[in-house]
Amino acid sequence: MALTINPDTYNQLLIKFQPKVIETEAEYQEYGDILIELMMETNRSEEETAILKLISALIKEYDEKQEQPKPASPHEILQYLMEEHNMKQVDLVGKIGSKGVVSEVVNGKRSISKSQAKTLAEIFHVSPALFI
Structure with a gap:
């Protein structure tokens, strides 16, 4: 089911969080904090849910690009x-x-x-x- 979002409300959240591709560990930590903030919201709006999904995708993309340690022998x-x-x-x-x-x-x-x-x-x- 697709979300019906209010463009004005969504734009306000975009301005507040300014999501972009994560390039540094500091940005990764910052986005993690944002993710937690959004997840803790008990009455999350559809717009906040959309931002939460976007931030989650950005975090996942960053995680996937990180070098994985080689397994220990x-x-x-x-x-x-x-x-x-x-x-x-x-x-x-x-x-x-x-x-x-x-x-x-x-x-x-x-x-x-x-x-x-x-x-x-x-x-x-x-x-x-x-x-x-």
Whole structure:
């Protein structure tokens, strides 16, 4: 169902918010604040709804253009979890293998096996899929 908007009211909102393509992080934050303001409006007019949709589209467009971080590798996840839990390699010896195996796994020189992934998942209370 298409909105029926009052051009004068809509123009006033355009003047107030001055929407344009987002080019900086500061503009992105500003538009996020505008979006929240419009979403919090309990009796939002059709014109405000139209502006809300426009601002949402501009935010989405900016988000889609941002470089996505590359996924962490299983050994990077392991290193992170070990750091967060104040663990050293020696803490995993005997649980996922010998001292040499643990060193190779933690440093990414050896893949994490399914059984090691299951053990690590139990140790860190996460899904084994993180390590595979």
